[in-house]
Amino acid sequence: MPHFLDIHTTGASDLRAMIDNAHTMKAARKGRPMAAPDDEQPLKNRMVALIFEKPSTRTRVSFDVGVRQMGGQTMVLSGSEMQLGHGETIADTARVLSRYVDMIMIRTFEESVLQELAEYASVPVINGLTNRTHPCQIMADIQTFEEHRGPIAGRRVVWSGDGNNVCASFLHAAGQFGFDLVFTGPEALDPDPEFVALARASGVEVEIIRDPVRAVAGADLVVTDTWVSMHDSQSNRERRHNLLRPYQVNDALMAQAKPDALFMHCLPAHREEEVTNSVMDGPQSVVFDEAENRLHAQKAVLRYCLGV
Ligand code: CP
Ligand code: NVA
Numbered sequence: 001m002p003h004f005l006d007i008h009t010t011g012a013s014d015l016r017a018m019i020d021n022a023h024t025m026k027a028a029r030k031g032r033p034m035a036a037p038d039d040e041q042p043l044k045n046r047m048v049a050l051i052f053e054k055p056s057t058r059t060r061v062s063f064d065v066g067v068r069q070m071g072g073q074t075m076v077l078s079g080s081e082m083q084l085g086h087g088e089t090i091a092d093t094a095r096v097l098s099r100y101v102d103m104i105m106i107r108t109f110e111e112s113v114l115q116e117l118a119e120y121a122s123v124p125v126i127n128g129l130t131n132r133t134h135p136c137q138i139m140a141d142i143q144t145f146e147e148h149r150g151p152i153a154g155r156r157v158v159w160s161g162d163g164n165n166v167c168a169s170f171l172h173a174a175g176q177f178g179f180d181l182v183f184t185g186p187e188a189l190d191p192d193p194e195f196v197a198l199a200r201a202s203g204v205e206v207e208i209i210r211d212p213v214r215a216v217a218g219a220d221l222v223v224t225d226t227w228v229s230m231h232d233s234q235s236n237r238e239r240r241h242n243l244l245r246p247y248q249v250n251d252a253l254m255a256q257a258k259p260d261a262l263f264m265h266c267l268p269a270h271r272e273e274e275v276t277n278s279v280m281d282g283p284q285s286v287v288f289d290e291a292e293n294r295l296h297a298q299k300a301v302l303r304y305c306l307g308v
Contacts, residue, residue: 001122001123001124001305001307002014002124002304002305002307003118003124003125003126003305004124004125004126004127004135004136004301004304004305005114005115005118005125005126005127005135006127006133006135006169006172007133007135007138007139007169007172007173007176008172008175008176008198010135010176012176012177014304015139015176015177017300017304018139018297018300018301018303018304019139019142019143019146019297019300021299021300021303021304022139022143022293022296022297022299022300023143023146023147023296025038025296025299025300026143026293026296029069029296034065034069035065035068035069036069037068037069037070037071038069038070038071040070041070041071042070042071042303042306042308043067043070043071043072043302043303043306043308044070044071044072045071045072046067046071046072046073046102046103046306047072047073047074047075047100047101047102047103048063048067048072048073048074048075048101048102048103048104048105048302049074049075049077049097049100049101049103049104049105050063050064050074050075050076050077050105050128051077051078051079051082051084051104051105051106051107051108051128052076052077052078052079052106052107052128053078053079053080053084053085053106053107053108053109053113054107054108054109054129054230054231055230056107056128056129057267057268058266058267058291058294059105059107059128059129059136059294060076062291062294062295062298063105063128063298063302064076065295066295066296066298066299066302067302069299070299070302070303072102072302075101079108090113090116090117090120091116091119091120092120093117094116094117094118094119094120094121094125095120095121095122097121097123098121098122098123101123102123102306103123103124103125103126103302103305103306104117104121104123104124104125104126105125105126105128106125106126106127106128107128107129107130108129108130109130109131109231110130110131111130111131111132111133113130114127114130124305124306126298126301126302126305129165130165131165131229131231132165132168132192133165133168133169133172134165134166134168134169134266135169135172136294136297136298136301137166137169137266137290137294138166138169138170138172138173139297139298139300139301140290140291140293140294140296140297140298141170141173141223141264141266141290141293142173142177142297143293143296143297144262144264144286144289144290144293145221145262145264147289147293148262148286148289149220149260149262152177152178152179152221153177153178153179154178154179154180155179155180155220155221156179156180156181156182156218156219156220156221157170157174157179157180157181157182157219157220157221157223158181158182158184158215158216158219158221158222158223158257159181159182159183159184159185159191159223159224160184160185160212160215160216160222160223160224160247160248160249160253161184161185161189161224161225161227161244161247161249161274162185162189162225162226162227162229162240162244163183163185163189163190163191163192164189164191164225164229165229166223166225166266167183167191167225168191168192168195170223171191171195171196171198171199171206172195172198172199174199174202174204174206175198175199175201175202175203175204176202178203178204179204180204180205180206180207181199181204181205181206181207182206182207182208182209182215182216182219183196183206183207183208183209183215184208184209184210184211184212184215184216184247185210185244185247186210186243186244186246186247187210188243189240189243189244190208196208212246212247212253213253213256216253216254216256216257217256217257218257218258219256219257219258219261220257220258220260220261220262221261221262221263221264222249222253222254222257222261222262222263222264223263223264223265224247224248224249224265224274224275225265225266225274226268226269226270226273226274227240227241227244227270227273227274228240228241241273244274247274248273248274248275248276249263249274249275249276249279250275250276250278250279251276251278251279251282254279254282254284260284261284262284262285262286263275263279263280263282263284263285263286263287264285264286264287264290265280265285265287265290266290267287267290267291269287
């Protein structure tokens with residue numbers, strides 16, 4: 001019974017199979033109304049709990065729709081409305097939910113909550129974002145890159161901005177899918193050195209370049225994310241903005257990348273902060289394909305976890 005907790009703790013061949021499956025399932029649904037069932041119904045008679053301790057638009061809707069398309073049912077739960085938010089332990093919550101549902105997806109704060117839930121649940125657990133990582137997002141991003149540009153192996157991905165949870169999962173993916181990653185951002189917001197070391201140990205190049213213009217040279221893909229994540233204290237907002245302003249992805253920065261470089265952002269975007277409207281809405285942007293592919297990639301993750 002595999003969980004899907006992180007990119008680096010999932011086998012590379014399993015990740016590859018999930019992406020291939022995501023491409024296949026997307027192609028099979030082309031032109032169908034969203035509520036039309038898939039030809040195959042691998043989640044028939046399955047119940048999936050979707051727990052949110054933080055806000056969400058994409059993760060919530062894409063998981064819900066994806067489960068239904070595959071014949072399953074969902075239950076969307078807000079952490080604060082559960083006893084989880086009133087002192088019941090994570091372990092007991094895991095044991096109880098495992099008696100009612102076939103799978104649990106959770107978006108939470110601390111990584112330890114995810115790990116404890118997975119340890120005590122007797123059903124698969126999926127990471128729908130923690131303060132530390134966001135693996136489902138990166139599955140969608142790999143699918144998106146491949147559908148526009150072919151294999152991502154050997155490509156140069158540049159992350160500009162905060163070395164946050166989405167950046168961490170990109171680092172994990174670099175090792176697993178074999179692409180080089182350049183981080184450009186202020187030293188105070190560097191990604192976790194443990195994740196950088198892990199990616200390097202798998203044989204890919206990971207560089208940290210402070211000058212964004214130099215960093216973006218030769219990029220096949222430029223990625224950014226919000227300057228203030230959901231778990232970041234709002235009292236640091238101004239400091240973060242000041243540190244990150246030089247790393248805004250704008251036309252001048254994109255002009256330094258390869259002419260056919262793609263632009264990605266997991267969304268929600270703060271337009272004219274980390275990215276300009278001209279880039280978000282420009283010809284190199286694939287942000288809405290990324291959002292769509294959350295649906296297809298996560299359907300592959302759900303099938304992997306249930307072995308169906
Ligand atoms: N990208 C992403 O996870 O979006 P939501 O926060 O809307 O789920
Ligand atoms: N880094 C962002 C990603 C949101 C999908 C956050 O954690 O708020």
